[in-house]
Every structure is written in C-alpha cells, then in structure tokens.
Amino acid sequence: MIRRYTRPEMGARWTDEARFEQMLRVELAATRAQARRGRVPPEALAAIEARARVDVARIEEIERTTDHDVIAFVSQVAESVGPEGRYLHLGLTSSDVIDTALALQLRAAGELLLRDCDQLLAVLVARARAEADTLMMGRTHSVHAEPTTCGLKVAGWAFELDRGRRRLEVALDDVAPGKLSGPVGTYSLLEPEVEAEVMTELGLRADPVSTQIVQRDRHAALLGAMAVLAGSLERVATEVRNLQHTEIGEVMEPFRGGQKGSSAMPHKRNPILSERVAGLARLIRGYAGAALENQPLWHERDISHSSAERIILPDATILLDYLLVKVAGLVEGLVVRPERMLENIERGLGLHASSRVLTALVEAGLSREAAYELVQRAAVVAADGRRPLREVLAADAEVGRRLAVDELDGCFDDRRHLAHVPTVIARLDALDPATRRATADAHR
Secondary structure, three states, rough: OOOOHOHHHHHHHOOHHHHHHHHHHHHHHHHHHHOOOOOOOHHHHHHHHHHHOOOHHHHHHHHHHHHOHHHHHHHHHHHHHHHHHHHOOOOOOHHHHHHHHHHHHHHHHHHHHHHHHHHHHHHHHHHHHHHOOEEEEEEEEEEEEEEHHHHHHHHHHHHHHHHHHHHHHHHHHHHOOOOOOOOOOOOOOOOOOHHHHHHHHHHEOOOOOOOOOOHHHHHHHEEHHHHHHHHHHHHHHHHHHHOOOOOOOOOOOOOOOOOOOOOOOOOOOOHHHHHHHHHHHHHHHHHHHHHHHHHHOOOOOHHHHHHHHHHHHHHHHHHHHHHHHHHHHHHHEEEEHHHHHHHHHHHHHOOOHHHHHHHHHHHHOHHHHHHHHHHHHHEEEEEEEEOOOOHHOOOOOOHHHOOOOOOHHHHHHOOOOOOOOOHHHHHHHOOOHHHHHHHHHOOO
C-alpha cells in the first residue's frame, strides 16, 4: 500500500523485515522443540539463539539466485549463525514456516484493527448520545419520510460497527492457526507433538487438519468480514456526503484552517474525506473477491494464492486501519447544523405527518381506503400549491367531522411522535465495555 494511506503502526507489521522476523520466531521455536528431543545439540541451539538474525538485503541477494524466498531466508539466517546453522529448518517445509508466521502477522494486525474499532465505537456512542434530541428529517428513497433524530441515526452506525467488530474478531481468531505438519499434512517429518509445542510457545493453535498449507477458507472469511466492515464505514461516509449537499446542508465534514476545497472556486467545502472512504472501501471489497478466488486451490496445495496474498492481506489491513481512524475523526469533528435540519423539516410543508393523519382518521372511524385517498389528495394539493398540509386538511369538511382541532394539531407535533427515541438511545449502554463484561459474567 502507498504511504499516503499507511499508518506507521500498521505498516510496521507488514514490512519484509517484520515478515522474516516472524518466520525466524517459528524457526527458533521449532529448533528448541527439536533440541528437547535430542535432535539438535545443546551447543548448536545456544549458538542459533545467540546469533540468528535477519538481513533483508542479504535475503534478497540470495533470492536472485534461488528464486525461492524461504530458501534464501534459511540460507541467510544460517550464514549469520555459522556451522550450527545447519540445524535450522530441520524437518520443516516452507509452508510450515510461511503459514505459521502469517498467522502471527495477522494476529498482530488484527489486534490493532480491533483497537481501532473500539476507539471508533466510543466516538460513535458519544456522538449519538450528544445528538440524541437533535431533530432532523428521515429520508427514504431520498424523499422526506418522517422526522428522526441525528443521535438515532448515529446510534444505528454504532450498532452496525459493533456487529462488524464481532465478525472481525471471530474471523481473526479463525485465521490464526499454524501448522508444522509437513509437505502434505501427514506429519511425515515431525511428530504432532512437536507442532503442539511450537504452537503453544507462539501462542497459536495447531490447524487440526492441514495439507501443505492452512486452508484458505479462513483467509476468505477474514477478508469478507473486513469488506463488510469497510462497507459499514462507507455507509457513514455516504450519509455525510448526501447530507452535505448544498440543497440539504445539514452536516459538514470538519474543515480546518488553511484547508482548500478547490483550486478554482474558493467557496468550496467538499466532503473529500467521505469520498476517500467510499473509494478505499471499494478496494477492500475487491480484495475480498481475490481471497474468495484463493480458496479452491488444487489438490494439497498450489501457489496461485501466494502472490495475491502478498498484496491483499497487507493492503486490506492497512486500508481498514486507515479508514477506521479517519472515520473516527470524521464523526468526532462532524459539524451538525440543527437549525438547517429544522429549516428542511419546515420546507417539507408538514407532508411528513401524512401517516399520522391517516392513522388518526382510521381510529376516528373512517375506512383505511377512504382515509388514505383523503390524505393523499390533500398532500398533492399542499405540495403542488406550496401550502402547509395542516392548512389544507383543516379546510376539509370530512377531516373537520372526524378530528378535533387539537387532534389534528397533535398529528403535526413531531416531538410527541419521537417519545420512544430515548428507549433506543438507552440501548447504547449495551455497547459499553463494562456493561458487556457484566452481562457476560452473568451468563456464565
């Protein structure tokens, strides 16, 4: 991934040096397990532990001859050790090291992603509570529907993120087994007990049935969970983009001092961050597609997945890390304009109250079909004549016979019809870590 979208902490998990260092961890753990069985002399183990090191430049130099990066890695580390280096990689096949090291890398990247999710979730919950009573128009099909609150909208984002985080956590756990089961998974070179000891030292699980590799359904599921989570972030960004339309103007991205929106038009304050989120989310969905293509490998393994994974796994985690942090800043700094929200509600001429009037007329004894036709006819007159719906209905004799003035007025009292919003906002308590731990303890 290009530096523009790479945060240093996540980028450091995917450097060549980081990859080879994790591979070295696997090699050292395997060598120690072999030494406990008398297959590696104690003095050789001591030399390997003291002198083994990674030199990426030298690995690249050797690989230009071998055209095999694991052989180049083993050769370089063996060089750094000296004669005792011949005990490295004893009984291992390349994918034993590659897939186990990849599990370590994915676990490290995943820890950062989950931390990012927690930080964004805290921002969303705080903003939802802060805007719980901020009245705004709800829209379906991009058309005024009924009023809602800004806080209720953000609360929906919070719960969606929480679902995405839980999917991600499950997928990260599922993608993190290692394996030392040999060329086709039969433990022809090392016993299962060696694998178990190595995985325990590394803090991983052993894949219960592997071939030469850990099967790629795990990685496909991970990229799928990441793509869904990125889609949730894009949903937030898309809503901001829509609500920042000049004709709507209910929210705006934060715009810092000195920032420029256009080289030609000084008035422009464009939702560039939200648009960037949308574009990068598309990439992650594309990476998920590649991961799905990697799943049906031939026989016990082919290598068609390897080249794709060198791109999609680092890039997807780097991008998701970037997006989670950027969306947290977007939501935290979002400019909310409640006065414009009220203007837009008023501009709708009260048409959004049509469902309440319909219900009131039915409850007053009118058939649903007749009530619907009456309110729809009045709504057309109001919209075409740019007159308040309340005014048109008040002049209708049938409405006058069915509804008292205060009953008709009640249909246009938006606050009355949002009485249950606090109940929904209170559900955010379930996303609080302390509440979640208490609930989990209660169910044990």
